Amino acid sequence: MVRLFISLYAGTLATLFAMLFVSHYISTYLIVDVDNQIDAQEFSAEVELLELLAPQLNFDEVANLLELIGKRNQLIITEVDLSNIPASIQAELAKQQVWYDDEQHNYFRAFEPTRYFMLSEDPDSKLLAVDSLTDWVFLTTLILTTALCCLGWLLLLKRKLQYLERATDRLSQGDLTARAPLSKRKAVGKLNSRFNEMAAEIERLISSHKQLTQTVAHELRTPLFRMQMQLEMLAAQSSDNQSKYILGLEDDIYQLQQLIDEILQFSKLERSQLRLEYKTFAINSFLNELCGSVNKEHQVNIKLLINTTTAEFCADEILLRRLLRNLLTNAIKYGDQQINLVIHQHEQQLTFIVEDDGPGIAVEQRNKIFEPFYRIDNHANQPIPGYGLGLAICKDIARLHQGQLTVDTSEQGGAAFCLTIPLNLKTRLGNK
Numbered sequence: 001m002v003r004l005f006i007s008l009y010a011g012t013l014a015t016l017f018a019m020l021f022v023s024h025y026i027s028t029y030l031i032v033d034v035d036n037q038i039d040a041q042e043f044s045a046e047v048e049l050l051e052l053l054a055p056q057l058n059f060d061e062v063a064n065l066l067e068l069i070g071k072r073n074q075l076i077i078t079e080v081d082l083s084n085i086p087a088s089i090q091a092e093l094a095k096q097q098v099w100y101d102d103e104q105h106n107y108f109r110a111f112e113p114t115r116y117f118m119l120s121e122d123p124d125s126k127l128l129a130v131d132s133l134t135d136w137v138f139l140t141t142l143i144l145t146t147a148l149c150c151l152g153w154l155l156l157l158k159r160k161l162q163y164l165e166r167a168t169d170r171l172s173q174g175d176l177t178a179r180a181p182l183s184k185r186k187a188v189g190k191l192n193s194r195f196n197e198m199a200a201e202i203e204r205l206i207s208s209h210k211q212l213t214q215t216v217a218h219e220l221r222t223p224l225f226r227m228q229m230q231l232e233m234l235a236a237q238s239s240d241n242q243s244k245y246i247l248g249l250e251d252d253i254y255q256l257q258q259l260i261d262e263i264l265q266f267s268k269l270e271r272s273q274l275r276l277e278y279k280t281f282a283i284n285s286f287l288n289e290l291c292g293s294v295n296k297e298h299q300v301n302i303k304l305l306i307n308t309t310t311a312e313f314c315a316d317e318i319l320l321r322r323l324l325r326n327l328l329t330n331a332i333k334y335g336d337q338q339i340n341l342v343i344h345q346h347e348q349q350l351t352f353i354v355e356d357d358g359p360g361i362a363v364e365q366r367n368k369i370f371e372p373f374y375r376i377d378n379h380a381n382q383p384i385p386g387y388g389l390g391l392a393i394c395k396d397i398a399r400l401h402q403g404q405l406t407v408d409t410s411e412q413g414g415a416a417f418c419l420t421i422p423l424n425l426k427t428r429l430g431n432k
Contacts, residue, residue, distance in 0.1 A: 009150045016146065036100040043073065043119075044098040047110050053154040054111055065118070076126035080107075080118045147212070160188045164195060174399075176203035220256070228253050276316040276400055283313045283343070283350075290321055291341060294328050300339060301327060308345035315401055315421060323397040324352060325406075327417045333354035338412055352419040357412035366407050370395040394419075 046069050054062055070077040080185060082090065089107055092099045093116070098108040106119035121128060155253045158376070163186045170178035179199060180192040187193070210234040230252055284306060331339045335356030361376065367376050372375035373388040394417075398405040403421035 001269060005150060005154050008154065009147055012146050012150055013143065016142065020117055026179060036102065040096070040098040040100040040106075040181070043100075043108065044096075046073075047097055047108050051110050062111075067391035070119075070122070073119075074122050074128050075119045076122050077118070078118045080116050082116050085118075096174065157188070160186055164192060167195065167199070171199055171202070176206060224256055276319070277318050278314055280312050280314045282311060283308065283315055284311070286313075286317065286321075287341065287343065291328075294325060294332075297383055298329070298332050300332055302339045302341055305340065305342045308343055308350065310345055310423060312351065313350060316397075319397045319400070323394045323419065324354070326394050327354040327419075330354075330390060330417075331358070331415070334358040335414055340410075340412075348423050349420050350423055352421075353416055354419075355412060355416045356414040357410070358410055358414040360413060361407055361415045370405070 048061070050065055050069065051173060053065070057065070064078050069075075085093070085107055086104065089101070089104065093107060093109050097110070098106070100106045107116060108119065109116050159401060164180045167178045167180040175201070179196045181187060181198070182192055200356050228250070231253070287304055287306065291304050295302055296301070328339065328341065331354050335358040338355075338357040340353070342355065342356040344351055344353075365376060366421055371388075372392040375388040395405050398419055398421070401421045404419075406418050408416045408418065
């Protein structure tokens with residue numbers, strides 16, 4: 001906004017001064033300079049009166065009258081030789097008695113024989129000092145008034161843009177129903193209506209995509225269930241040679257069911273209207289139970305380090321457990337032996353860090369791994385089983401908790417996933 005003010009202010013001032021310059025140029029050089037002609041005619045009246053009085057006065061009295069006329073006009077009158085006057089002005093003085101010119105000194109001729117005089121401003125004149133001060137006051141007032149007008153216009157524009165900015169923020173945070181106001185008092189030309197058209201189209205496309213995803217996932221469940229039932233019936237009547245094929249088909253069906261569950265969960269978390277079922281629970285028991293369950297399921301030993309004085313925490317317990325379980329499962333897949341879960345508190349934030357001693361994640365992949373269906377390879381450059389939705393789901397759960405999920409390098413050389421969630425989450429969500 002400051003840069004916009006400076007550019008608008010500078011442009012407006014430049015335009016005003018350009019207008020003044022062009023106006024002066026036109027009136028001085030392209031059209032007759034009326035102001036100079038008026039000044040010359042006014043002064044010529046005094047010169048003519050002086051010429052009428054001159055025959056009755058001596059030389060000193062004429063000189064005194066010239067000095068008096070100069071003081072009354074805030075001028076210094078100096079007699080000059082004709083040869084010292086520019087040729088162009090000599091030609092003009094041959095036509096008229098007084099010559100006024102903004103660019104050069106002013107001159108007049110008088111008396112018999114003809115004498116020539118130069119007019120210059122009196123630097124000691126108080127009236128000229130006041131006139132100069134008035135010019136500076138006018139210029140300063142013009143500059144300040146222009147600044148105030150530009151500032152007022154920008155503040156009005158800023159106020160209108162704030163409505164659009166709020167709508168943009170809501171849209172960027174996943175609220176697809178966000179719209180900008182359309183009243184003339186709040187709208188910026190047609191920008192608000194165009195924004196609303198864009199937001200409506202985005203909402204339509206995303207809603208259509210989500211609806212398609214949910215419909216396909218739900219519809220797949222029915223034939224998969226029938227296939228599973230039929231395989232169970234076949235298994236009861238199959239021979240030993242057929243059993244291995246049936247087991248393979250059952251395994252494939254199980255993986256398809258897992259994929260459908262992941263897609264439905266991801267689609268659910270993407271909905272902007274989804275609200276957390278938050279509650280307060282004990283941190284120590286929650287983490288000990290989680291690590292014990294994962295240790296038993298995967299036959300590993302996760303090292304749990306709790307460095308916080310906070311005994312209770314407010315969050316959606318089910319979603320938080322899913323997030324941490326996904327991170328721990330990934331650490332087990334990609335790590336070698338050491339898996340750490342570290343919790344520490346910093347001011348009003350609680351941080352969960354899941355570390356492993358695996359190969360780590362390349363810097364150029366650290367943003368991509370949170371994208372849906374993106375997978376990285378293991379040590380042998382072979383894809384690890386999974387669907388690439390786990391970390392995308394984790395990212396959405398962190399977002400719903402007003403937190404952040406990032407990845408870095410652990411002290412063991414592997415990956416370190418850092419989840420930061422505010423401690424006063426219930427209060428923050430309650431104020432929304």
